[in-house]
Amino acid sequence: MHRPHLLSFTIALLMFGCGGESASSSSGADISPAMASSEAFVQQFREALESAEPGDIIDVPAGVHSFKRALTLNTDGVTIRGKGMDKSILSFKGQISGAEGLSVNASDFVIEDLAIEDTIGDALKVNEGENIIIRHIRTEWTNGPDVNNGAYGIYPVQTVNTLIEGSVAIAASDAGIYVGQSKNVIVRNNRAEYNVAGIEVENTIGADVYDNIATNNTGGILVFNMPQIPQRGHSTRVYNNQVSRNNTENFAAPGTAVSGVPKGSGILVNSNDNVEIFNNQLSDNDTANILISSYFSANYAGQKNLAKEFDPYPEYISIYGNTFQGGGEKPGADYLNQIRVALYGPTGAFPDIIWDGIVNPEAATDGPFICVNNSEAKLLNLDAGNNFEGAQVNMAVHDCEVGKLPAIVLRGALANAS
Amino acid sequence: MFALSTKPKARLLKRPFTCARWLIPLCLVILGACHRSPEVQFFGDQEYPQKLSAWGLMQLDNQLIRLPSEQQVYELNTPLFTDYALKLRTLYLPVDTSISYRATDAFDFPVGSIISKTFFYPVNSSGAIALQSSWNGNPHDIDLSVHRLIETRLLVRQPQGWDALSYIWRNGEAYLSIIGDLITLPVDDGSELNYLVPSRNQCAGCHAENHTHGTIHPIGLKARHLNRPHPIHARNQLLNWQQSGDLSGAPQPALIPRNARWGENNGDLNLRARAYLDINCGHCHNPRGAADTSGLMLDHQASDPAHLGVCKPPIASGRGSGGHLYDIVPGNPELSILAYRMSTTDPAAMMPELGRARVHREGLTLIEDWIASLSGVCL
Numbered sequence: 001m002h003r004p005h006l007l008s009f010t011i012a013l014l015m016f017g018c019g020g021e022s023a024s025s026s027s028g029a030d031i032s033p034a035m036a037s038s039e040a041f042v043q044q045f046r047e048a049l050e051s052a053e054p055g056d057i058i059d060v061p062a063g064v065h066s067f068k069r070a071l072t073l074n075t076d077g078v079t080i081r082g083k084g085m086d087k088s089i090l091s092f093k094g095q096i097s098g099a100e101g102l103s104v105n106a107s108d109f110v111i112e113d114l115a116i117e118d119t120i121g122d123a124l125k126v127n128e129g130e131n132i133i134i135r136h137i138r139t140e141w142t143n144g145p146d147v148n149n150g151a152y153g154i155y156p157v158q159t160v161n162t163l164i165e166g167s168v169a170i171a172a173s174d175a176g177i178y179v180g181q182s183k184n185v186i187v188r189n190n191r192a193e194y195n196v197a198g199i200e201v202e203n204t205i206g207a208d209v210y211d212n213i214a215t216n217n218t219g220g221i222l223v224f225n226m227p228q229i230p231q232r233g234h235s236t237r238v239y240n241n242q243v244s245r246n247n248t249e250n251f252a253a254p255g256t257a258v259s260g261v262p263k264g265s266g267i268l269v270n271s272n273d274n275v276e277i278f279n280n281q282l283s284d285n286d287t288a289n290i291l292i293s294s295y296f297s298a299n300y301a302g303q304k305n306l307a308k309e310f311d312p313y314p315e316y317i318s319i320y321g322n323t324f325q326g327g328g329e330k331p332g333a334d335y336l337n338q339i340r341v342a343l344y345g346p347t348g349a350f351p352d353i354i355w356d357g358i359v360n361p362e363a364a365t366d367g368p369f370i371c372v373n374n375s376e377a378k379l380l381n382l383d384a385g386n387n388f389e390g391a392q393v394n395m396a397v398h399d400c401e402v403g404k405l406p407a408i409v410l411r412g413a414l415a416n417a418s
Numbered sequence: 419m420f421a422l423s424t425k426p427k428a429r430l431l432k433r434p435f436t437c438a439r440w441l442i443p444l445c446l447v448i449l450g451a452c453h454r455s456p457e458v459q460f461f462g463d464q465e466y467p468q469k470l471s472a473w474g475l476m477q478l479d480n481q482l483i484r485l486p487s488e489q490q491v492y493e494l495n496t497p498l499f500t501d502y503a504l505k506l507r508t509l510y511l512p513v514d515t516s517i518s519y520r521a522t523d524a525f526d527f528p529v530g531s532i533i534s535k536t537f538f539y540p541v542n543s544s545g546a547i548a549l550q551s552s553w554n555g556n557p558h559d560i561d562l563s564v565h566r567l568i569e570t571r572l573l574v575r576q577p578q579g580w581d582a583l584s585y586i587w588r589n590g591e592a593y594l595s596i597i598g599d600l601i602t603l604p605v606d607d608g609s610e611l612n613y614l615v616p617s618r619n620q621c622a623g624c625h626a627e628n629h630t631h632g633t634i635h636p637i638g639l640k641a642r643h644l645n646r647p648h649p650i651h652a653r654n655q656l657l658n659w660q661q662s663g664d665l666s667g668a669p670q671p672a673l674i675p676r677n678a679r680w681g682e683n684n685g686d687l688n689l690r691a692r693a694y695l696d697i698n699c700g701h702c703h704n705p706r707g708a709a710d711t712s713g714l715m716l717d718h719q720a721s722d723p724a725h726l727g728v729c730k731p732p733i734a735s736g737r738g739s740g741g742h743l744y745d746i747v748p749g750n751p752e753l754s755i756l757a758y759r760m761s762t763t764d765p766a767a768m769m770p771e772l773g774r775a776r777v778h779r780e781g782l783t784l785i786e787d788w789i790a791s792l793s794g795v796c797l
Contacts, residue, residue, distance in 0.1 A: 151736025
């Protein structure tokens with residue numbers, strides 16, 4: 001801890017003064033004998049989080065610090081700082097209480113240079129708050145992909161003005177980095193590997209996702225909208241990312257939104273509008289390097305019960321300047337593979353971009369829905385709404401322009417970071 | 419006969435002891451050792467005592483719990499399930515003050531109010547707890563030779579708002595714990611129960627029903643939960659408080675909302691299920707709560723079947739989906755995520771997320787029966 005508080009100071013004194021009379025030490029459940037070197041820290045860290053005051057900097061020393069129950073922080077203006085994502089490790093192996101590792105409900109929050117490993121549920125959840133910096137954090141399930149891993153690694157939801165950078169997310173059973181229902185977000189310089197979804201931006205307004213590496217996930221980078229939640233998302237730029245070999249078997253729990261993502265998906269847009277995909281390097285994603293789909297192709301339940309206010313159609317999608325290599329040769333869904341064989345033969349490959357082709361029947365015009373200005377790259381319209389009968393490549397209809405989205409500008413204390 | 423009456427109560431907001439800040443630890447130790455007040459004491463937020471006894475809220479005497487006369491016991495129509503723990507609820511109001519009635523939200527309490535909830539279990543001769551009890555709700559019938567006190571939680575009304583404190587019982591005294599604890603309790607069926615004492619921030623996880631503001635309030639002390647007979651004298655609790663002058667601004671009894679009692683088997687199934695979901699889920703699953711992210715609303719005001727989960731796909735459930743497609747499949751509890759999450763003890767999948775290490779079998783049966791009674795088809 002940067003500076004001790006009166007309260008924790010008092011508690012500490014009482015512990016000395018009263019011997020075994022202090023509360024909270026009866027079970028010792030937090031302390032694993034193997035981690036004896038960090039016993040004192042485990043207690044101190046909890047106290048620092050529970051009695052935090054704005055402006056606190058809570059240091060996490062190097063070492064493996066073992067926890068059996070979730071950590072929570074509700075105080076604004078707190079920084080949690082470790083010595084590096086491979087040095088300061090909050091380990092939740094054997095966790096028996098709490099749905100997250102660290103659960104935060106606070107603004108002006110900074111967490112940097114530490115790892116959160118093997119939580120039973122989500123690793124780091126920030127539920128509501130403004131001005132959030134998550135930097136050089138590693139979230140990992142050390143056993144590798146497994147349906148029993150926690151759902152999300154880095155999970156800000158309903159936040160405003162959020163930066164996630166320089167972080168690493170590995171083996172989440174849903175999304176490694178998941179930005180949900182947020183506004184004004186930058187996700188950059190991160191690495192997401194062996195998750196079902198590497199990086200997922202969902203129901204978020206205004207996100208820039210750039211300079212990330214997404215590899216060996218089921219799907220690399222996802223931009224989604226889901227119905228029946230408070231905020232409808234739009235306006236995301238995905239650029240300068242390396243998205244390769246996202247061919248890991250889908251290990252999500254059945255019934256979850258990402259359980260329908262075919263393995264081999266590079267960048268996947270579902271039901272979202274105003275998405276710009278440019279200057280990415282995409283390679284060897286076996287279903288397709290880029291997939292654009294409506295809610296109806298996501299293999300979700302409830303497709304016919306959509307609320308009227310939900311827009312299931314992806315519109316105003318702009319794709320340009322990306323480089324493609326390989327991919328599309330082994331789609332991760334049977335129906336997609338059958339179409340591939342039918343159209344391109346047993347050894348053929350999908351083009352770099354596939355689209356389910358399902359458009360709003362009540363739309364005023366025929367488009368543009370998806371504009372592609374990407375040299376030789378082709379888009380295959382699967383015509384999924386008509387049993388794939390009219391599947392075809394027709395680049396002329398995608399020769400269009402969508403107005404460019406402005407860059408995300410982080411505000412306040414985060415302005416310097418961007 | 420129904421005029422306001424005043425009854426003797428403890429002195430208002432009396433500071434029990436003051437001393438230089440650097441001496442506080444020493445003072446608290448001395449107080450704890452020497453000072454056994456027969457009266458309720460109130461402490462400012464910088465001077466919470468390490469021992470529960472300093473508050474004067476209850477005394478242990480000859481294997482019984484003695485409550486000062488100014489403490490009132492109350493009960494809820496349908497309470498939160500907490501691993502089959504028994505709960506003794508008390509309310510202390512400063513003298514010459516009253517609670518302001520609200521129809522929906524928690525009542526407005528005067529500064530200096532203290533709400534306590536003591537969690538306890540029956541124990542057998544070897545100290546193993548039992549998960550069933552026939553306790554009648556009367557504090558005088560808690561024989562401490564056959565019951566174990568686990569923790570006492572306080573909600574303390576300070577000028578700036580409510581504070582939540584947990585005290586953990588050990589050897590006849592309870593000690594303040596900011597960071598909470600996991601206490602492993604032996605159960606009389608040979609199993610163990612990992613009982614969670616919530617940390618201060620975890621208290622807010624439920625008591626901040628408005629997750630954006632983050633301010634905490636009582637959950638149970640609402641009209642619809644309190645509108646029922648008193649556990650000891652059987653008169654209506656709210657009418658009783660109105661007549662004693664402890665509650666002001668309440669309408670006539672017929673206009674006060676009332677939740678069903680979940681365990682009344684001859685009661686209306688829908689009302690019992692909704693009451694159960696309201697108290698167990700509604701503090702997060704409401705339009706301003708922590709779980710509004712899910713779009714699933716289980717508070718008493720929810721009316722849209724889709725918001726209640728009917729044919730609603732999950733948003734961010736992880737393996738909490740249990741492999742199912744919808745929160746509620748009408749007529750099919752075995753296909754409904756809602757029932758699944760109540761039926762598991764996997765911390766990543768279960769609901770509620772905290773304070774439950776066991777399945778509430780009877781509560782689950784209620785919700786399963788309710789889902790089975792619903793009609794409709796998910797397309």
